Amino acid sequence: MSSSGGPIQITVRRNAAGGWLADRPIAMKIFSTVLLVALVGVLVGVLGITRMANLGDGLQQMKAQNVENMGHLATLRGGMAKMFRGMMQFSLASATPAAKVTAGNAIRAADAVVNEALADYTAAVGDSAARQAPLNQFVEGWTAYQILRNVTIFNEPVPASYTGATGNEAYAAAAANMNNGIDALQAAESSEADKAAAAGAASYRSARLVMILSLAIGLSIGLLLAFLVVRTVKRQVASVGGALNALADGDLAKPAEVQIRDEIGAMAAAVNRARMGLADTVHAIVGNSRTLDQSSQRLAGVTARIAVSAQETAAQANVAAAAADEVSSNVSNVSAGSEQMGASIREISQNANDAAQVASEAVTVVETTNETVQKLGDSSTEIGNVVKVITAIAEQTNLLALNATIEAARAGEMGKGFAVVASEVKDLAQETARATGDISNRVAAIQSDTANAVEAIAQINDIITRINDYQLTIASAVEQQTATTSEMSRSVAEAAGGVANIATNVTNVATSAQATNATLAEADATVAELSGLASELLTAVNRFRV
Incomplete structure (x- = not known):
C-alpha cells in the first residue's frame, strides 16, 4: 500500500x-x-x-x-x-x-x-x-x-x-x-x-x-x-x-481536480476531504493491525514460556508424589511395627530416624514445588496482562471500525465499498475480543488452580513439619516407648492419614499442571487464530492505495 x-x-x-x-x-x-x-x-x-x-x-x-x-x-x-x-x-x-x-x-x-x-x-x-x-x-x-x-x-x-x-x-x-x-x-x-x-x-x-x-x-x-x-x-x-x-477501486491517492467554485467544485472538495479522511483511517487500521500482530507474537512467546514452567511443575509434582508415596509406605511400616514396639525398640528408633530424614527431604521437595507453583502464578499474571493489552487493542480496533462505518455512511454511495471493509474489521475485532475473553477465563482458571496448588503445598509442608516433629519426639522418647506405646500408635495412625493427604494433594498438583499444559495448548491455538485475524485485517486494508 x-x-x-x-x-x-x-x-x-x-x-x-x-x-x-x-x-x-x-x-x-x-x-x-x-x-x-x-x-x-x-x-x-x-x-x-x-x-x-x-x-x-x-x-x-x-x-x-x-x-x-x-x-x-x-x-x-x-x-x-x-x-x-x-x-x-x-x-x-x-x-x-x-x-x-x-x-x-x-x-x-x-x-x-x-x-x-x-x-x-x-x-x-x-x-x-x-x-x-x-x-x-x-x-x-x-x-x-x-x-x-x-x-x-x-x-x-x-x-x-x-x-x-x-x-x-x-x-x-x-x-x-x-x-x-x-x-x-x-x-x-x-x-x-x-x-x-x-x-x-x-x-x-x-x-x-x-x-x-x-x-x-x-x-x-x-x-x-x-x-x-x-x-x-x-x-x-x-x-x-x-x-x-478510483476510490471505488481502492486508490486513495487520486484527487478530484477542482477548477471552479460552484456546486461541483464544492462536491469535489468534499470528495477530497473524504478521501483524505479515509486514508487516515486506513493508516490507523494498518498501524493497529501491526500492533495486534506483534502483541499476538509476544503472547505466543509468553505462552511458550508458561508451557515450559508448567512442564517443570508437573515433573516436580511427580517427584513430590513419589516422595509422598515413600513417606506413606514408611508410616505404614511404622504403624505396623508399633504393635511389636515392645520387642523392636531399636527397629522403631531406626525407622523413626529414616522417617525424619524422609520428612526433611519432603520439606525440601515441597519448598521447591511451592517455588515452581509461584512461578506458574506469576506467568499466569503475565498472561492476564498481555490479554488485557490484546483486549484494549481489540476495543480500539472495534472503535476505529465503528468510526469508519460512520464515515462511510456519511459518504453515502461513495463509501459503500469501505463500509463493507469496516464491517469486516468490526467483525474481526469482535472475534478477537471473544478470543481474548476466552484466554482471560482460562488464565483465571490456571490462576485459581495455582492458588489451590499453593494452598495444598502449604498444607503438605505443615503436615511434613508435623511428621518431622513426631519423628523427633519418637527418637527422643525411645527409652519411654514401652510406657507410651498406645500414644505412639495413635500418633502413627494420624501420621499415616496425613501422609495419605499429602500424596493426594501432590497428585492434585500434578493434575493441575497437566490441565495447565492443556489450557496453554488452547491458548496457543487462540494466539495463532488472533495472528491470523491480524493478517486478514492487514490484507483487507492493503487493497487501498493511499
Missing part, C-alpha cells in the same frame, strides 16, 4: 471564458444563458416593433399625403366630368330652355365641386416643389377655361380682370393646360407614392436585416455561453467521477 506525501492542495484555475462565470452557481450559469437568449428575443422584438412602427408611420404619412391627395384629384376630375356632361347637355340642339337651365345649374355645381377639391388639394400639398408647377398649370388653365366657357356657352362678357386671349384657340389651349396640369399632378402623386412605397420597402428590408443579424449574433453568443457552461460542467463532473471510480 503506497502513501501520499501529504494533504492535497486544492487549486482553482481560470479558463478562457473567465473565472467569474466559471465560479458562479450552476443555476446562475443556466439562467444566464436563458436570460441572454430572452434578452436577444426582447431586443429583436423591440427592434421589430420599432421598425414596424416606423413603417406604419410611413404608410400613414403616405396615406395622409398621397392617398388623400389622389382623392382630392379624383374628386376634382369627377367635378370636371360632371361639368363636361352638363356642357354637352347644354349644347344639344334639341335642348329645351328648361333643360338648358338644368344643365347650366349642373355646370355651376360641378364648378363648385372642382373649386372645392382644388382648394383642398392646394392646402394639402402646401409648398411642395414637385407639385407646384403642374398645380399652377392646372389653376391657370382652369381659370381661363371657366372664363372662356362662360363666354362661349353662357354668352357672358369677358371679365375686365382677364387679360388672356380669347377665341377657340385660347379656349382649346386653356382646356389643354387644365388637362395636362391635372395629369401632371396625378403623375406627381403616383411618383411620390412610388417613392414612399420604395422607402417603406427599404425600411422593411433594413429592419429585417437588422433583426436577422441581431438574432444571429444573440443566438451565437447564447450558444457559445451554453457550450462553455456545458464544457465546464462536463469537465468537472468527469474529474469528480474519475476520483470516485
Whole structure:
C-alpha cells in the first residue's frame, strides 16, 4: 500500500471564458444563458416593433399625403366630368330652355365641386416643389377655361380682370393646360407614392436585416455561453467521477481536480476531504493491525514460556508424589511395627530416624514445588496482562471500525465499498475480543488452580513439619516407648492419614499442571487464530492505495 506525501492542495484555475462565470452557481450559469437568449428575443422584438412602427408611420404619412391627395384629384376630375356632361347637355340642339337651365345649374355645381377639391388639394400639398408647377398649370388653365366657357356657352362678357386671349384657340389651349396640369399632378402623386412605397420597402428590408443579424449574433453568443457552461460542467463532473471510480477501486491517492467554485467544485472538495479522511483511517487500521500482530507474537512467546514452567511443575509434582508415596509406605511400616514396639525398640528408633530424614527431604521437595507453583502464578499474571493489552487493542480496533462505518455512511454511495471493509474489521475485532475473553477465563482458571496448588503445598509442608516433629519426639522418647506405646500408635495412625493427604494433594498438583499444559495448548491455538485475524485485517486494508 503506497502513501501520499501529504494533504492535497486544492487549486482553482481560470479558463478562457473567465473565472467569474466559471465560479458562479450552476443555476446562475443556466439562467444566464436563458436570460441572454430572452434578452436577444426582447431586443429583436423591440427592434421589430420599432421598425414596424416606423413603417406604419410611413404608410400613414403616405396615406395622409398621397392617398388623400389622389382623392382630392379624383374628386376634382369627377367635378370636371360632371361639368363636361352638363356642357354637352347644354349644347344639344334639341335642348329645351328648361333643360338648358338644368344643365347650366349642373355646370355651376360641378364648378363648385372642382373649386372645392382644388382648394383642398392646394392646402394639402402646401409648398411642395414637385407639385407646384403642374398645380399652377392646372389653376391657370382652369381659370381661363371657366372664363372662356362662360363666354362661349353662357354668352357672358369677358371679365375686365382677364387679360388672356380669347377665341377657340385660347379656349382649346386653356382646356389643354387644365388637362395636362391635372395629369401632371396625378403623375406627381403616383411618383411620390412610388417613392414612399420604395422607402417603406427599404425600411422593411433594413429592419429585417437588422433583426436577422441581431438574432444571429444573440443566438451565437447564447450558444457559445451554453457550450462553455456545458464544457465546464462536463469537465468537472468527469474529474469528480474519475476520483470516485478510483476510490471505488481502492486508490486513495487520486484527487478530484477542482477548477471552479460552484456546486461541483464544492462536491469535489468534499470528495477530497473524504478521501483524505479515509486514508487516515486506513493508516490507523494498518498501524493497529501491526500492533495486534506483534502483541499476538509476544503472547505466543509468553505462552511458550508458561508451557515450559508448567512442564517443570508437573515433573516436580511427580517427584513430590513419589516422595509422598515413600513417606506413606514408611508410616505404614511404622504403624505396623508399633504393635511389636515392645520387642523392636531399636527397629522403631531406626525407622523413626529414616522417617525424619524422609520428612526433611519432603520439606525440601515441597519448598521447591511451592517455588515452581509461584512461578506458574506469576506467568499466569503475565498472561492476564498481555490479554488485557490484546483486549484494549481489540476495543480500539472495534472503535476505529465503528468510526469508519460512520464515515462511510456519511459518504453515502461513495463509501459503500469501505463500509463493507469496516464491517469486516468490526467483525474481526469482535472475534478477537471473544478470543481474548476466552484466554482471560482460562488464565483465571490456571490462576485459581495455582492458588489451590499453593494452598495444598502449604498444607503438605505443615503436615511434613508435623511428621518431622513426631519423628523427633519418637527418637527422643525411645527409652519411654514401652510406657507410651498406645500414644505412639495413635500418633502413627494420624501420621499415616496425613501422609495419605499429602500424596493426594501432590497428585492434585500434578493434575493441575497437566490441565495447565492443556489450557496453554488452547491458548496457543487462540494466539495463532488472533495472528491470523491480524493478517486478514492487514490484507483487507492493503487493497487501498493511499
